[in-house]
Amino acid sequence: MNTPQVQTSDTHFTMPGMATAHSHAFQRALRGRTQRRATAANSFWSWRGLMYTLAETLNPDDIYAIARLAYAELAMSGVTMVGEFHYLHHDVGGQPYANRIETADACIRAALDVGIRICLIRSAYMRGGYQQDLAPAQARFSDPSVDLVLQDVAQLQTKYADNPLVSVAVSAHSVRAVPLPQIQELAAYATAHQLPFHMHVCEQRRELAEAIEEYGVTPVQLLSDHGILNERFVGVHATHLNAPEIQALGAAKAMVCLCRTTERDLGDGLPQTTAMIDAGTRFCVGIDSHVEPNAFEEIRAVELDERARTEARHTVAEAPQLLQMATEQGFIACAASDAWREDRVTLRRNAIALAGIDAQYATDGVIFSAAPQAVDTVSVAGKTIVEDGQHPDLPEIIAAYRTVLQRAKIIE
Numbered sequence: 001m002n003t004p005q006v007q008t009s010d011t012h013f014t015m016p017g018m019a020t021a022h023s024h025a026f027q028r029a030l031r032g033r034t035q036r037r038a039t040a041a042n043s044f045w046s047w048r049g050l051m052y053t054l055a056e057t058l059n060p061d062d063i064y065a066i067a068r069l070a071y072a073e074l075a076m077s078g079v080t081m082v083g084e085f086h087y088l089h090h091d092v093g094g095q096p097y098a099n100r101i102e103t104a105d106a107c108i109r110a111a112l113d114v115g116i117r118i119c120l121i122r123s124a125y126m127r128g129g130y131q132q133d134l135a136p137a138q139a140r141f142s143d144p145s146v147d148l149v150l151q152d153v154a155q156l157q158t159k160y161a162d163n164p165l166v167s168v169a170v171s172a173h174s175v176r177a178v179p180l181p182q183i184q185e186l187a188a189y190a191t192a193h194q195l196p197f198h199m200h201v202c203e204q205r206r207e208l209a210e211a212i213e214e215y216g217v218t219p220v221q222l223l224s225d226h227g228i229l230n231e232r233f234v235g236v237h238a239t240h241l242n243a244p245e246i247q248a249l250g251a252a253k254a255m256v257c258l259c260r261t262t263e264r265d266l267g268d269g270l271p272q273t274t275a276m277i278d279a280g281t282r283f284c285v286g287i288d289s290h291v292e293p294n295a296f297e298e299i300r301a302v303e304l305d306e307r308a309r310t311e312a313r314h315t316v317a318e319a320p321q322l323l324q325m326a327t328e329q330g331f332i333a334c335a336a337s338d339a340w341r342e343d344r345v346t347l348r349r350n351a352i353a354l355a356g357i358d359a360q361y362a363t364d365g366v367i368f369s370a371a372p373q374a375v376d377t378v379s380v381a382g383k384t385i386v387e388d389g390q391h392p393d394l395p396e397i398i399a400a401y402r403t404v405l406q407r408a409k410i411i412e
């Protein structure tokens, strides 16, 4: 298969495994808990305060249990590769664990126990913001030097070099959380080692104002001015860009990872997707905060949200291009370019979401209308990990997850 396709048999549609290239697995524990006004999660920034409260309570075993549930849910939604944008590194208070990559190991173990691939995107986080100290929760994310960050990246690369299901990428959390000289060091390492380089960019307008205050320019313009944008760059969100920034991303053939279900949930705004794709930007997608349990919705939202913004139909991409973003492009962002060819998802044609869809409309039907409940089997590198729509360990995974939430006093 040279390009990702949906194939049709009498009983099933078969597609490659999907990649979700931006995940914060621990945020899965927030699901259902941030939707009332009374929780004070009224803006992105107050939501973030609740997320920080959660981040302050979790130990590595908790992170493992939450990630295992999050990844099992992804697997049952047809995802075979997760890009874990990992910034919860250290113990409460900021003290590194004896094994510095303990929490990264917990995420990787969770993915491997579920049976999916993982790209551990080791994220650097160095300050609370321009002229802002670290908040208490941010101490768990933060490192005093790039050397320590890159030491962890190298350790991860060495430790998992022989595991074909594990890849590693480098990240600076954001222009807000990492000063420019350190962003440049991290990007240079990614280039030297041919790794993807991920950053959150321009999710919220406040970030733009802060970058202008510090540097006199908006975040993507700053990155462009300093040569950070290239084919390895994966900008997450890219919601609020001006025209020169859109041109700069496109000219660099950079990738943008849209996370529409989380961006909707957080009130981030609508990206100018058509202008970005016209400029030459490539796209992948991410489940991000795991607020929405549906990888199919994540990919069709790239097109559907642009329809809502522009009041037009068929704006960004038709189903074959969206399928390519969900598979081939997502795997590239996860440092595993060709692995999508080895993974398979089958969907039941008699599932209610897909009933009556002919072979000639297979790709359109799957991309625009499939639900996780239509997934029958999922295989990763030839090994079946989901059968009859279920992960075999699901009851135990849910029980362990509930135990963690109770212990962390997230549920009664």
Ligand SMILES: [Zn+2]
Binding pocket: 022, 024, 085, 200, 236, 288
């Ligand atoms: Zn994120």
